[in-house]
Amino acid sequence: MNKITKIYFLLFTCLLVCVVGCGFFNSQNRQPIDGEVTLGGKPVETGRIEFSPIGNPDNYTLSGATITNGRYSIPRSKGLAPGEYGVRIVVLEEFPLEKTEESDPDTGFRNAAPPEFGNQSTQKVTVESGKKNKFDFNM
DSSP: OOHHHHHHHHHHHHHHHHHHHTTTTTOTTOBOEEEEEEETTEEOSEEEEEEEEOSOGGGSOOEEEEEETTEEEEOGGGOBOSEEEEEEEEOEEEEEOOOOTTSOOOEEEEEOSOTTTTTTOOEEEEEOTTSOEEOOEEO
């Protein structure tokens, strides 16, 4: 290779790294996601919602958001690619721990979301390209 060819090759390689690194090829058609979450008919004050791919995880994305005052929102840049996702909701609530002779009374935390929304979630959503992907959850 002559010197000019090496320079062009180096420039092309740098450009390719920048394009791939910036997500040009990996954007996966991400979609913004939002919605509301209630527990017992009241907006969840604070919590977390997580979306994980069902099926072939190589074709989907993984994302989540904080729930504040019953609402969550995931912008397009961190959104989900079209496909089916399992949903898990975490709403931490404080509860008293049992007092033992060796310890002072204390508190712990547990997920207040019902099991079918939390640790044993059966919730699913389908994200569609170009549609309003608003998913509300009433627990």
